[in-house]
Amino acid sequence: MLSLPMIMDKIVTLTLNPALDVATRVHAVAPEIKLRCQAANFDPGGGGINVSRAIRFLGGESTAVYAAGGHNGAMIQQLLDAESIRNRAVPIAGITRQSFVVYEESTTLQYRFNMPGPDLSADEWIACLEALFDLEPAYIVASGSLPAGVPLEFYGEITRYARQYDIRVIVDTAGEALHRSFGTGVFLMKPNLRELELFAGEKLQDEAHIKTVARRLIAEGLSDVLVVSMGAAGAALVTADRYLHQRAPVVKVGSKVGAGDSMVAGLVLRLAQGAPLEDALRYGVAAGSAAVMSPGTQLCQKRDVDRLYQEMAAATES
Numbered sequence: 107m108l109s110l111p112m113i114m115d116k117i118v119t120l121t122l123n124p125a126l127d128v129a130t131r132v133h134a135v136a137p138e139i140k141l142r143c144q145a146a147n148f149d150p151g152g153g154g155i156n157v158s159r160a161i162r163f164l165g166g167e168s169t170a171v172y173a174a175g176g177h178n179g180a181m182i183q184q185l186l187d188a189e190s191i192r193n194r195a196v197p198i199a200g201i202t203r204q205s206f207v208v209y210e211e212s213t214t215l216q217y218r219f220n221m222p223g224p225d226l227s228a229d230e231w232i233a234c235l236e237a238l239f240d241l242e243p244a245y246i247v248a249s250g251s252l253p254a255g256v257p258l259e260f261y262g263e264i265t266r267y268a269r270q271y272d273i274r275v276i277v278d279t280a281g282e283a284l285h286r287s288f289g290t291g292v293f294l295m296k297p298n299l300r301e302l303e304l305f306a307g308e309k310l311q312d313e314a315h316i317k318t319v320a321r322r323l324i325a326e327g328l329s330d331v332l333v334v335s336m337g338a339a340g341a342a343l344v345t346a347d348r349y350l351h352q353r354a355p356v357v358k359v360g361s362k363v364g365a366g367d368s369m370v371a372g373l374v375l376r377l378a379q380g381a382p383l384e385d386a387l388r389y390g391v392a393a394g395s396a397a398v399m400s401p402g403t404q405l406c407q408k409r410d411v412d413r414l415y416q417e418m419a420a421a422t423e424s
């Protein structure tokens with residue numbers, strides 16, 4: 107029997123602001139009247155949790171560390187357990203939020219309602235940090251927004267500490283939390299193009315421009331590796347001395363929900379298996395594109411990811 111390398115168990119994702127994702131369908135959204143929706147579907151959600159779920163769908167292992175409060179927090183734990191995803195819920199006093207997605211059948215449009223989530227006390231976010239480092243990860247995926255009460259330097263502080271123990275930190279966030287991670291030793295940063303533009307404070311006109319700005323940010327200490335995702339255009343991987351652009355395969359768009367998180371899952375899974383950067387990039391793009399193919403709120407499916415990955419690999423070799 108094939109024995110899997112131990113390192114596969116060493117990915118830990120962190121979600122400070124998870125959500126119980128509630129999805130339903132309705133013929134048409136309209137004001138004032140009672141909308142007859144279909145039975146709801148419940149999924150555990152939030153940046154890091156989505157990454158852990160996508161890793162599981164890809165046949166890998168990770169542990170999801172997350173703050174959890176109230177009945178929504180308890181349900182997230184139940185759902186993760188049911189999917190056999192190792193997880194550590196850090197109890198909090200506040201009530202974990204729900205996110206609400208409504209698919210309108212008459213237009214095929216998806217309406218996404220996101221609520222802010224509870225504040226965390228200092229004791230609570232410190233407990234999350236303890237749970238995280240207690241697991242002795244090789245890779246930490248810090249993903250999503252920071253709830254109120256958590257210092258904006260949080261991801262940066264995780265990174266500084268992790269760096270001392272050779273733990274690689276992957277950060278997928280935007281805005282101030284991204285700014286405050288700058289120069290702390292992040293291994294891999296995964297902004298999308300718009301997030302990178304906001305961060306750089308300029309509109310990125312073309313590939314040459316992206317390359318110049320990305321190189322400058324890396325030289326200034328943003329991260330060792332920068333993966334800029336560009337939707338249907340795929341993603342660029344930039345390091346101090348390399349620039350690689352992996353085009354995304356053309357796929358029929360089901361729903362864009364989960365593209366970014368699935369991409370991060372593909373990237374970190376391959377990296378934790380010891381794959382080279384270009385291979386991890388290709389697998390990440392395949393996972394992102396597979397998530398786009400799947401309908402509703404579904405993340406990527408392994409058979410789609412593997413097929414897209416093989417096709418991209420073949421196209422590169424030919």
Ligand SMILES: Nc1ncnc2c1ncn2[C@@H]1O[C@H](COP(=O)(O)OP(=O)(O)OP(=O)(O)O)[C@@H](O)[C@H]1O
Nearest residue numbers: 298335336337338340341354364365366391394395
């Ligand atoms: N229309 C598309 N066709 C094919 N692949 C796509 C498309 N949109 C996204 N992808 C794939 O998903 C990856 C991530 O997408 P994107 O750049 O939109 O991330 P994101 O903005 O972080 O997503 P999210 O909104 O989920 O956070 C892309 O690099 C690509 O591989």
Ligand SMILES: [Mg+2]
Nearest residue numbers: 278298366367
């Ligand atoms: Mg994203």
